[in-house]
């Protein structure tokens with residue numbers, strides 16, 4: 016039977032089997048490798064819980080609970096500081112790796128974002144070759160750049176695959192979502208469970224999609240309406256950013272509590288964490304705009320399917336083209352309001 020705590024890991028049957036088989040006698044270092052949003056971090060925490068739980072990963076005892084809430088003294092999540100992993104941070108990992116576990120049979124260090132290891136890689140090599148027997152390292156990475164290859168060769172690789180839409184739906188339903196809602200969210204989230212959860216977590220998601228869908232009908236040939244619509248849509252795209260911000264402040268609180276338990280006054284690398292948070296906020300906002308544009312394109316595409324008239328076909332095609340051009344421009348960090356005004360004015364003149 017699989018350790019119950021590993022059942023938290025969705026759609027990664029192969030990885031779960033591999034991890035489950037090594038709970039009793041883990042090796043000293045694992046590389047969790049796979050695209051973002053595939054549950055690597057969750058899997059790392061679940062595996063850490065299994066390694067520190069007195070009953071091998073029950074998922075229900077205080078020890079498991081503390082690990083999953085990032086409050087266990089023997090499980091440390093090492094966050095990146097700045098744009099890449101810095102040498103001093105790697106040195107800190109080396110120091111932490113030498114400690115003995117305080118409560119459990121193992122201490123587990125989870126090293127996040129190690130596709131960004133760059134020059135810090137050599138510092139870690141010795142530790143990865145032979146940490147104390149009571150230390151288990153989990154290196155988490157989205158990809159395997161050259162800097163990470165030597166490290167990877169010292170680890171057992173656990174591969175994570177992009178999640179199937181059905182897995183995302185299944186997980187969301189298991190977490191209490193309505194199946195139709197889960198299906199719609201999984202569709203927009205593009206196989207990323209993290210984004211799907213985020214969308215589901217805030218009630219405004221569907222009303223925002225409706226807002227995008229209503230755009231073609233609301234365009235009335237006046238520039239004033241275009242300006243209003245653009246502002247409305249951009250304001251709505253900031254709603255999920257608020258949801259992210261509240262999750263991020265919870266994360267900072269948890270890290271502060273952890274630092275306090277280790278007798279440290281401040282969170283190590285706080286500025287870097289806040290930096291990462293800001294990047295995440297920008298990414299969520301861009302994802303939201305992209306989902307909105309895709310929804311809008313869907314409206315024009317539906318007209319295309321339903322119509323035989325050449326006029327409707329050519330304006331709808333042109334509209335879809337314009338929207339995909341806008342989506343491309345979005346990647347270049349342009350001003351969202353101006354971008355939408357540009358798009359809506361053109362869509363309006365097609366009608």
Ligand SMILES: [Zn+2]
Nearest residue numbers: 068073076079
């Ligand atoms: Zn347990």
